Amino acid sequence: MLSVEILKVFPGFTLDVRWEVGDGVVALFGPSGAGKTLTLQCLAGLIRPDSGRIVVRGRSLFDSVAGVNRPVRDRNLGVVFQGFALFPHLTVMENIAFGLDRVASEVRRRRTEEMIERLGLTAVARLRPAQLSGGQQQRVALGRALALDPDLLLLDEPLSALDSPLRRSLRDDLQATLRGFGKTAIVVTHDLAEVCQLADQIVVYDRGRVVQAGRKSDVLGRPASPEVASALGIRNVLEGTVLESTAEFVRLDWRGHTMVAANWPERPDLPAAGSRVAFFVRPEHVRLMRKDRGGPVPERRVNLISGAVVGEVDMGSMVALQFRAEGDGPPQARGYDLEIEVSRLVHEKLCVYYDRQWTVSVQPSAVQLLPGLRASAAPG
Amino acid sequence: MIVLPAVLAVASLLLPPAIVQDTLTVFAASDLQLPFGAIVPMFERVTGQKVVLVFGSSGALAAQIERGAPADIFFSADQGYVQQLVDREVLYRGSDQVYALGYLSLVTRRGSGLMLRTLGDLAGSGVVRIAIANPAHAPYGRAAQQAMRRAGIWELVEPKVVLGENVRQAVQFVTTGAVEAGIIARSLAGDPALVAIPVDPSLYDPILQTAGFVRRTARLELARRFLAFVTDTAGWAVMQRYGFARPTSP
Amino acid sequence: MDFAPILMSARVASLATLLAVVTGTPLAWLLGRHRFRGQAFIEGLVLLPLVLPPTVLGYYLLVLVNRSAPVGQLFDGLGLELAFTWRGAVLAAWVGSFGLFVRAAQAGFELVDPRLEDAARTLGRSEWSVFCAVTLPLAWRGLAAGTALAFCRAVGEFGITLMVAGNIPGRTQTVPLAIYDYVQANRMAEANALSLLTLAVVGLLLLLARRGSGARL
Numbered sequence: 025m026l027s028v029e030i031l032k033v034f035p036g037f038t039l040d041v042r043w044e045v046g047d048g049v050v051a052l053f054g055p056s057g058a059g060k061t062l063t064l065q066c067l068a069g070l071i072r073p074d075s076g077r078i079v080v081r082g083r084s085l086f087d088s089v090a091g092v093n094r095p096v097r098d099r100n101l102g103v104v105f106q107g108f109a110l111f112p113h114l115t116v117m118e119n120i121a122f123g124l125d126r127v128a129s130e131v132r133r134r135r136t137e138e139m140i141e142r143l144g145l146t147a148v149a150r151l152r153p154a155q156l157s158g159g160q161q162q163r164v165a166l167g168r169a170l171a172l173d174p175d176l177l178l179l180d181e182p183l184s185a186l187d188s189p190l191r192r193s194l195r196d197d198l199q200a201t202l203r204g205f206g207k208t209a210i211v212v213t214h215d216l217a218e219v220c221q222l223a224d225q226i227v228v229y230d231r232g233r234v235v236q237a238g239r240k241s242d243v244l245g246r247p248a249s250p251e252v253a254s255a256l257g258i259r260n261v262l263e264g265t266v267l268e269s270t271a272e273f274v275r276l277d278w279r280g281h282t283m284v285a286a287n288w289p290e291r292p293d294l295p296a297a298g299s300r301v302a303f304f305v306r307p308e309h310v311r312l313m314r315k316d317r318g319g320p321v322p323e324r325r326v327n328l329i330s331g332a333v334v335g336e337v338d339m340g341s342m343v344a345l346q347f348r349a350e351g352d353g354p355p356q357a358r359g360y361d362l363e364i365e366v367s368r369l370v371h372e373k374l375c376v377y378y379d380r381q382w383t384v385s386v387q388p389s390a391v392q393l394l395p396g397l398r399a400s401a402a403p404g
Numbered sequence: 405m406i407v408l409p410a411v412l413a414v415a416s417l418l419l420p421p422a423i424v425q426d427t428l429t430v431f432a433a434s435d436l437q438l439p440f441g442a443i444v445p446m447f448e449r450v451t452g453q454k455v456v457l458v459f460g461s462s463g464a465l466a467a468q469i470e471r472g473a474p475a476d477i478f479f480s481a482d483q484g485y486v487q488q489l490v491d492r493e494v495l496y497r498g499s500d501q502v503y504a505l506g507y508l509s510l511v512t513r514r515g516s517g518l519m520l521r522t523l524g525d526l527a528g529s530g531v532v533r534i535a536i537a538n539p540a541h542a543p544y545g546r547a548a549q550q551a552m553r554r555a556g557i558w559e560l561v562e563p564k565v566v567l568g569e570n571v572r573q574a575v576q577f578v579t580t581g582a583v584e585a586g587i588i589a590r591s592l593a594g595d596p597a598l599v600a601i602p603v604d605p606s607l608y609d610p611i612l613q614t615a616g617f618v619r620r621t622a623r624l625e626l627a628r629r630f631l632a633f634v635t636d637t638a639g640w641a642v643m644q645r646y647g648f649a650r651p652t653s654p
Numbered sequence: 655m656d657f658a659p660i661l662m663s664a665r666v667a668s669l670a671t672l673l674a675v676v677t678g679t680p681l682a683w684l685l686g687r688h689r690f691r692g693q694a695f696i697e698g699l700v701l702l703p704l705v706l707p708p709t710v711l712g713y714y715l716l717v718l719v720n721r722s723a724p725v726g727q728l729f730d731g732l733g734l735e736l737a738f739t740w741r742g743a744v745l746a747a748w749v750g751s752f753g754l755f756v757r758a759a760q761a762g763f764e765l766v767d768p769r770l771e772d773a774a775r776t777l778g779r780s781e782w783s784v785f786c787a788v789t790l791p792l793a794w795r796g797l798a799a800g801t802a803l804a805f806c807r808a809v810g811e812f813g814i815t816l817m818v819a820g821n822i823p824g825r826t827q828t829v830p831l832a833i834y835d836y837v838q839a840n841r842m843a844e845a846n847a848l849s850l851l852t853l854a855v856v857g858l859l860l861l862l863a864r865r866g867s868g869a870r871l
Contacts, residue, residue, distance in 0.1 A: 070772050096775040109773040113791045122787075123777030172778065413668035427824065437839060456823050459838075472721050473738045473820050572838045579840060595840070 026050075026176060026208045030066050030076040039063065039073075039232045049202050051219040051240075052212045054229030054255055060212040061106070063229075064178050067210070068103055069096040080176045081207070102169030104179040108161050110153040116140070116164050117149045123172040139167045143201070158186040159194050166201055177202075177209040183218060195221055216257050220244070230255050250302050250394050259363045260305040261394065262356065269294040273388060276301060279361075280351035283327050285391035295393075302394040307344065307365035309390035312374060313383045327386040333376060334360050343371040347384065427454040428626045429474055431465045433481035433613070434537070434570035435506060435544055435589035439646040440479075443639045450633075453626055461570035463541025469618060470494050476621040477630060479613065481506060481571075481589075482543035486614040495616035503635050504648040506611035508547055508603040509593035511578055512585050523555040523603060526585060531564065535577040535586035538567040543611060545571070548587035551607040590647035612651060658824050659832035659848065666740060666828055667808040670747035671755075674804045677748075678755040679797070685756070686763025687789070704753040708813025711749055715818045719745070742819035743826050747811040751804035758803055762796015763789065802863030806856045 025046055032039040039059040052060040065071040067078060067085075075088040080101075085094045111119050120139055124132040140149050143163040153161055162182060169177060182198060183191050199222050202209050211222055219226060219240070226244070227237040235255065236248040247253040253261050264278035274285045274295060285303060287294075295301050313328070335346040346360035355361050364384065371377070432440055437459050444455045458465070458475070466485040469475050470492060478495065480486045483502065489495040510526075512518045518530055526534055537545030545567065552558045566582075568574035571589050578586040579597045593600035617627050633639045640650075685697060703711055719726040719736040729736050736742045766789050774784040790797075812830040819826035821835060829852055836845035 068772075068776055070775070096772075097778045097780060099776075100778075101776055103773065103776040105769055105773060107769070109767070109769045111770060111773075111788060122774070122779075125779070125783070168773075168777065410668075410672060413665070413672050417665065417669075429822065429825075434838075456825075458820070458822050459835075460821075468738070468820055471716070471737060472735075474822065474825065570838075576838060576840060 025079075025081050026210075027077065027079040028063070028067070030063060030073045030078070032062065032066065032071070032073045037232055039066075041229070041232070041234045043227050043234050043237045045208060045225050045227070045237075047206065047208050048224035049209045049211060049222050050225045050227060051223035052210060052227050052229060053216070053219050053223075054214065056214060057231075058229035059232045060229050061180055064103075064180055064210065064212055067176070067178060068101055069094060069099050083175065100172065100175050102172060102174035102177045104162075104165045104169050104177070104182050106180040106182075107185050108153075108165040110161055110164055110168070112153055115150050115152055116145055116156070116160075119153070119164055120167045120171050122168060135171060139171050143167045159190055159197075162186065162194060163197070166198075170201075170205065175207060177205055177207070179209065179211045181212055181214075183213075183215070198222065228252050228255055246392065247304075248395060253304055253394055258304050259307055260310075261302060262304065262361075263300055263302050266295045266297050266299050266301050268297055274301070274393060276303070279349060279353050281327075281329050281349065283386070283391055284388045285393055286388040287393070304392055304394060305362065305386055306390055306392075307363045310347075310362060310364040310384050310386055312364070312366065312370070312376075313385055314374070315379075325385070326388060327391065328383055329362075329385075330381075330383045331361070333380045333382060336371075336376070341368055342366065343368055343376075345371075345376065347382070426623070426626075427456050428623055428630060429456045429458065429476050430479065430630065431458050431460070431469060431473070431475040431477070432479040433462045433465070433543070434459045434572040435481055435591045435613075436479055437572055437592065438594070439591055439642050439648070442642050443634060446638060446642075447630060447633050450638075451626075451629065455630065459570070459572065461537060461542035461545075463543075464570070467541075472620075474620075475618050476623050477615060477617055477627040479503070479615045479634075480543070481611065481613050482546075483612045483614045484543070486616045490616060494619060496619055499617040500614050501616075501631065501635075502612045502614050502651040503631065504613045504643055505651050506544070506613050507590040507605065507647055507649075508544070508551060508587055508608060508611075509590040509600040509647075510585065510587055510603050511575070511593050511598045511600045513578055513581055514597055514599050516581070516584065518584055520585060520601065523551060523587075523607065524557055526552070526564075527557050527560045531561075531584045533566050533577075533583040533585075534561060534564050535566045535568055535574040535583040535588075537571040537574045537588070538569060542568075542570050544589050545574075547608040547611055550609065551587065551603055554607045594646065613648075656832070656844075659827050659829045660851070662740065662743070662824075662827060663809055663829040666743045666747055667805055667811075669744045670751060670808040670811075671801060671805040673744065673748045674752045674755040674808075675797075675801055678752055678759055678800070678804075682756045682759035682796075682800075683763050683785070683789070683793075686760040686793075687766070687768070700753050700756045702753070703749050704757075708750070709817065712746070712814040712817030715746065715749065715814060719818065737818065738820045738822065738826060740819070740826055743811075743815050743828060746814035746818045747808035750811045750814055751807040754807050755800040755804040758800030759793070759797050762793035762800070765796065766792045799863060802859055806859060809852065809856060 027044045029042045030039060039062050041063060052063060054060055062071065066073050069085065072093060073086065076086065078086040084092050085099050086092060111122065117136060117140065121132055121136040124135060140146055143166065145160065145163055145167065148156055148160055153164065156164065183194060186194060195218060202222060213219060223240050225238065226240050228235050228243060230251060236243050236252045244256065247256055247258060250261055262278060264276040264283065267275045267277055272287055274287050276283050276285065329349050331347055331349040333345050334348045337344040342365050345364040345366060347362040347364050348355055349361045440457055444457060448455055462480040462482055462485045465478065466480065466489055469478055470489060478486065486495060486500045490497055490500055510520060510523065512520055536548040539545040539549045552561060566577060568577055571592060574586050574588050575592045577583045579595060587603060590602065615631055617624060621627055634643065685693060717723060719742065721727065721730055721737065726736060734741055736745055770788050771784050774788045779787060810830055815828060815831065821827055821831045829848055833845050833848050
C-alpha cells in the first residue's frame with residue numbers, strides 16, 4: 025500500500041502528482057522528462073518535495089503539513105538505480121550485505137548467502153562489479169536492495185542499461201523476482217513492452233502530471249484521453265463524427281466509412297449525434313479479408329474498409345502494413361490512414377507484397393472510443 | 405598512504421632530539437667560517453662542551469637574534485650591529501668586546517689568467533664582474549664598497565658589482581668562476597683556489613669585529629669561556645693564521 | 655656524514671604531511687563534493703601559497719608567529735615556541751604543501767559518483783558511514799597522490815623555513831638548508847651526497863605513489 029502526493033516546483037517544470045496503489049508491481053510510465061525519476065527520488069528521500077504526503081504501508085515518510093520528513097536512511101526502501109550504482113570497490117557479497125551492517129554478523133552472513141543463491145550469483149560472489157555481465161550486475165543491484173527486506177522497492181529503468189537481446193530474458197527474471205517480493209514495487213520505465221510484461225498497475229505521467237492511473241488492463245485497454253493514448257504509444261488514433269449512440273454501441277462516420285464501436289457499460293456518456301469523437305483501432309486487431317474463400321462470413325461482415333497497402337515496415341516477426349483507405353479526403357498522415365500489424369506468416373501466405381488491394385474488417389470491440397479530442401490526428 | 409608519514413612522524417618524534425641540551429649556539433659572521441671551523445673542535449675537546457655554529461652576514465644574524473633566534477653569543481664583523489642590539493637590549497650592556505681586527509683582500513680565481521695588482525685594475529676590460537658581500541647587511545661588503553669609492557673607481561665599476569648574501573657567498577662566486585674578481589675578507593682568502601692580494605687598509609675604515617652576549621642565554625658562563633678561548637693563546641693563534649690582528653683599543 | 659639534517663627533515667616533513675592530510679581532507683571533501691557560494695574564492699585561497707613567492711609567505715608567517723604577535727604569544731604561552739624551532743619548520747613545510755594536497759585530494763573526491771553515495775544512504779547508512787565506506791575509498795587515489803606530493807614538497811621546503819625557522823644546525827636545519835650551507839662553505843662533496851640522497855628518496859616516493867595509486871600526479 026502506497027499513497028503518494030507530491031508538489032515540487034522547479035523553474036520551467038512543476039511536478040504535481042497524486043496517486044495511490046496497492047501491493048504488486050506498479051509501472052510509472054511516460055516519456056523522458058515527465059517527472060517519473062523525480063517522483064522516485066522524492067519517495068526515496070533524496071529530494072524534498074515542496075509539499076505533499078508519502079505514506080508506505082501505514083508509515084508516514086513525508087508529510088509537509090505534519091512536519092514529517094524521514095531521513096533517507098530511515099525509510100527502509102530498496103532502490104535499484106539506473107545504471108545500478110554498484111559499489112565498484114566491493115565484491116558482490118559485500119555489495120549485497122552493505123545495507124545489513126547493523127545486523128548481527130551471523131544473520132547478515134546467512135541472509136546474504138540466501139540472496140546470492142536465490143539470484144543465482146553463487147559463482148560470482150567474490151568478484152567485483154566490473155567483472156560481471158550486465159545481467160549479473162542487475163541481479164546484484166536487486167539483491168542489494170532486497171536484502172534489507174524493504175517496505176517498498178523502487179526501480180529506475182532497471183533494464184535500460186542492458187543490451188536488447190538480453191532484455192527479454194532478463195525481463196523474465198525480473199518478473200519472477202518481483203513476483204516473489206510481494207509488497208509494492210515501483211518500476212519507472214518508458215518501454216511499453218516492460219510495462220506490459222511486468223506491471224499489475226500503471227501510473228501514466230505526462231509533463232509532471234498523472235494523466236491516468238489504474239489496473240494495467242484498464243489503462244492499456246481504455247486510455248482516458250488521446251494524450252494518454254499517444255503517451256502509451258497507441259497507433260491509429262482517428263477522429264470521426266457520431267451518427268448514433270446507444271448503451272451498446274456507437275455508430276460513427278469516418279471519412280465516408282461507417283464504423284460501429286462497442287460501447288462500454290462503465291462509460292456513462294453517450295456522445296451526441298453529430299459530435300466529433302476520437303477513437304483508436306489497434307493495429308493487431310485489423311483483419312485482412314482473405315480473397316480465396318468467397319467473401320467474409322457474416323460475423324466478420326462488419327466495419328469493412330476497402331483500400332490499398334501503400335507500404336510496409338519489416339519488424340522481424342511481424343510486419344506493419346501502411347493502409348490507405350478508399351474514400352474522400354487526404355490520408356491521415358504520411359500517406360496512409362491505418363497501420364495494420366500482421367504476422368510474417370500471414371504476410372507471406374497472402375502475398376501482400378504483390379497483391380496490394382485489400383478489404384479489412386475490425387470487430388466493434390476493437391474500435392475503442394477516447395474521451396476528448398486531440399488537436400491533430402495522426403496514426404501514432 | 406597515510407600510514408607512511410604517520411609511521412615516520414611517530415618514529416621521528418620518538419628519536420632522541422638531534423640537539424644536545426647543553427650546546428652553545430654561536431652566531432658568527434661569515435668571515436669567521438674557516439677560523440671558527442678550526443677553533444670550535446679545539447674548544448669542544450678542551451671543555452667537553454658541544455658548540456653549534458650558525459654563519460651568516462652580520463646584519464642578517466642580528467635581525468634573527470632580535471627576533472628571538474636562540475643564539476648565546478654573537479660574533480659580528482663590525483661594531484654597529486652589536487651596538488644596535490645592545491641599545492635594543494637584546495645583548496647585555498657592557499658585554500660588547502672588540503675581539504679582532506679584520507682586513508680586505510682582492511681575489512681572483514687561480515688559473516683564470518687574470519693578473520690584478522691594485523684596486524684600479526678592476527676597471528680594466530678583463531674584469532666583467534666583481535663580487536662583494538651585500539653592503540646592506542654585511543660589514544665586509546660595506547668596507548669593500550668604501551674601498552672602491554676611496555680608490556676613485558666606484559662609478560666605473562659599479563655596474564660590474566655582484567652582491568653576495570654574505571662574504572662567504574661572494575667567495576663562492578669567485579671560486580666557481582661566476583665572477584672574475586672579488587673583494588672579500590682576508591680570513592677567507594687563503595683558499596688554494598684563489599689568488600689574493602691585500603687591499604690597502606687606508607682605503608677603508610678599520611673593520612672592528614665585535615662580540616656580545618645575548619640576554620636570553622642560559623649559558624652565559626660557557627659563552628664567556630668561548631669568547632675568552634677565541635682571544636686567548638690557543639684560539640688566537642688560529643685567528644692570527646687567518647689574517648686577523650689584535651684590536652688596538654683596549 | 656652528519657645525519658642531523660636527515661633526521662630533522664624526516665621529522666619535519668612527516669609531521670607537516672600528516673598535518674596537511676588531517677587539515678586538508680575535510681576541506682578537500684567540502685570543495686569536491688559540494689557546490690556553494692564562495693567556493694571559487696576558497697579554492698583561490700588554497701592555491702595562493704602554491705604560487706606566492708616563498709619570501710612573501712615567509713614574511714607573513716613571521717609577522718604571525720613572532721613573539722610580539724598574538725598567535726606567537728599563544729604558542730609561546732603553551733610552551734610551543736614556533737619561531738626558530740623545528741615546530742616553525744613544520745609550520746613552514748605545512749604552508750608549502752597544504753595546497754598541493756588539497757588540490758589532488760579534491761580531484762579525488764570529485765570523481766566519486768554521487769549516486770553511489772545516494773545508494774549507500776538508501777541502504778540505511780549514516781552520513782559518516784557513507785563517507786567512510788563509500789566516499790573515502792573511492793577518493794583514495796586522489797588522497798594518496800596528494801599525500802605523496804605533499805611529502806615531497808615538505809621535504810624540499812627551503813625559503814619559508816629559512817625565514818621562519820632559520821638555518822640552525824641541530825634545531826631547524828633540514829636537508830635543503832644543510833645543502834645550502836655546504837655549498838656556501840664550499841663543501842661540495844657533502845652537498846652532493848645530501849642532494850643525491852634527497853633525489854633518490856623523492857624519486858622513489860613519487861614512483862611508488864604513482865604505481866600504488868595509479869593517479870595522474
